[in-house]
Amino acid sequence: MSSAPTRITVIGAGVIGLSCACDLANAGHEVTVIADHGPGDTVSALAGALWFPYYAAGTEQVVERSLRRFVELASLADSVGTDVPDGEVDDLTDDVPPVQMRTGLLHERLAPPDRSWVAPVVKVLGYDAVQPVDGGVRATLPMIMTSRYLAWLMDSCRMNGVAFQWRTVASLEELTGTTDAVVIAGGLRGGELLGGDDAVTPVRGQLMLFANGDGGEDGPLLTDWVVDSDDPSHMTYVFPREDEIVVGGTSEPGSWDETPDQATAEAILSRAEALVPELTELPIIGHGAGLRPARETVRIEHVDGYDLPVIAAYGHGGAGVTLSWGTAERVVELVGEL
Ligand SMILES: Cc1cc2nc3c(=O)[nH]c(=O)nc-3n(C[C@H](O)[C@H](O)[C@H](O)COP(=O)(O)OP(=O)(O)OC[C@H]3O[C@@H](n4cnc5c(N)ncnc54)[C@H](O)[C@@H]3O)c2cc1C
The missing domain is CATH 3.40.50.720 (NAD(P)-binding Rossmann-like Domain)
Structure with a gap:
């Protein structure tokens, strides 16, 4: 104060x-x-x-x-x-x-993997928040x-x-x-x-948005996240929010292009669907690209x-x-x- x-x-x-x-x-x-x-x-x-x-x-x-x-x-x-009655999301x-x-899986492909992020998580949330599993780490x-x-x-x-x-x-x-x-x-x-x-340099990121399902007619409801980013040129992540899912991405240092590009979107889609096959059942509702302010x-x-x-x-x-x-x-x- x-x-x-x-x-x-x-x-x-x-x-x-x-x-x-x-x-x-x-x-x-x-x-x-x-x-x-x-x-x-x-x-x-x-x-x-x-x-x-x-x-x-x-x-x-x-x-x-x-x-x-x-x-x-x-x-x-x-x-x-956060239970919202049907039809009242906007309210x-x-x-x-x-x-x-949210719980999810961080894939690890490097040896040794970068686990520098684990120490603060364990300090704040305890050992249960981070569990090494086959091929990566499961974390909340x-x-x-x-x-x-x-x-x-x-x-x-x-x-x-x-x-x-x-x-x-x-x-x-x-x-x-x-x-x-x-x-x-x-x-x-x-x-x-x-x-x-x-x-300071821009690091371009491209992503797409899917509508999340409802577990019924509107398709599967995703809740767990997935990150596979050890190869920066082929980073992939799937972040389910409540009614939409953010799927990325790219990591392109030095690019100033803020327009989503179709070939990149197709490449992201194929990597993401390989990681989370349920995405094939959900509609794409948007695309985006932006510049991370890296320093x-x-x-x-x-x-x-x-x-x-x-x-x-x-x-x-x-x-x-x-x-x-x-x-x-x-x-x-x-x-x-x-
Ligand atoms: C595709 C993508 C995915 C990302 N995913 C994540 C993620 O999962 N988790 C995470 O933590 N981060 C993520 N990031 C990074 C995150 O978005 C950025 O680090 C963060 O948004 C930077 O915030 P900021 O407030 O510094 O800058 P900005 O959000 O760019 O805001 C800058 C502000 O400054 C104002 N401004 C600048 N100069 C002037 C001026 N001279 N006069 C008046 N106004 C000015 C602008 O108008 C704006 O309001 C992601 C980024 C991208 C591109």
């Missing part, structure tokens, strides 16, 4: 900006978010999103904190209950965090229903008094006099306001040299949702240290 309320401007309304805004407001600050893309129009809206520290170097300090927060949200959702209140603990992890989750985050921000302005910030100078500190949560564009950041190491730090105190919080690669709450907690600490 900070001692005195301070005016903080957060640039960015993706999962990082909104999580920072929420926690800063909770810590007693007067927060304004400025963004030129609303949450539904950011790369955050494309995320699967399974809690998993993928493509996110140098984040040990925030991985575990984020996991704790998502586990708390999932248990909150559990205690409120589901955003008071319920759209986060659920938070699944974040991204589009509803971003709406829930926006609501949480508004309830905590966060103000929003929808515009581009062309330079930090234009904020002088309007705020006491700036948090830059601009994703792939995070370095632009700091004179550029060569360490050599995720940047969460105070940046010197500006008239205003500046904190950078960007470069979360393929794990922005995964790392969001830990990032927000660290940003609140950094603001407190100013």
Whole structure:
């Protein structure tokens, strides 16, 4: 908790900006978010999103904190209950965090496999959450229903008094006099306001959406996730949400192409159907592609040299949702240290 309320401007309304805004407001600050893309129009809206520290170097300090927060949200959702009567899905209140603990299988093809993610999971959830099985690891992890989750985050921000302005910030100078500190949560564009950041690169991801079934006439109801990503050029994942299933993907460093491509979609489909044959019984309802804001190491730090105190919080690669709450907690600490 900070001692005195301070005016903080957060640039960015993706999962990082909104999580920072929420926690800063909770810590007693007067927060304004400025963004030129609303949450539904950011790369955050494309995320699967399974809690998993993928493509996110140098984040040990925030991985575990984020996991704790998502586990708390999932248990909150559990205690409120998510049983929705037929036909009332749209009325589901955003008071319920759209986060659920889901079990799934991580295929491992490398020797030795990368199990760096296991330690924080065991620490937070215990040994039962992770079980080595033939060909991989079975784990129970938070699944974040991204589009509803971003709406829930926006609501949480508004309830905590966060103000929003929808515009581009062309330079930090234009904020002088309007705020006491700036948090830059601009994703792939995070370095632009700091004179550029060569360490940031896009890593393109393509995915498709299936309608989930109902276990009856509408086809099988999938609940378990599957990830097979040890070969980055052929990464495959299947993330069942409630009424839709996110199926990916690709991992193409340096590509700026945000348009889904048909040949890639066909390749994803054939890999995904080999992993989860039930997908052949379900309809495809959409395609998407987006750019993960990858950086050599995720940047969460105070940046010197500006008239205003500046904190950078960007470069979360393929794990922005995964790392969001830990990032927000660290940003609140950094603001407190100013
Ligand atoms: C296909 C795919 C699948 C993914 N799956 C997962 C997953 O399962 N789990 C997971 O954890 N992560 C996943 N990710 C990664 C995740 O989506 C990103 O790490 C995360 O969304 C980054 O969030 P962000 O808030 O930093 O950036 P963004 O969501 O890109 O938001 C940036 C914000 O900054 C604003 N902005 C930038 N510059 C300015 C400016 N000058 N003025 C005003 N506004 C500005 C933009 O308008 C926007 O609101 C996936 C990504 C892709 C592409």
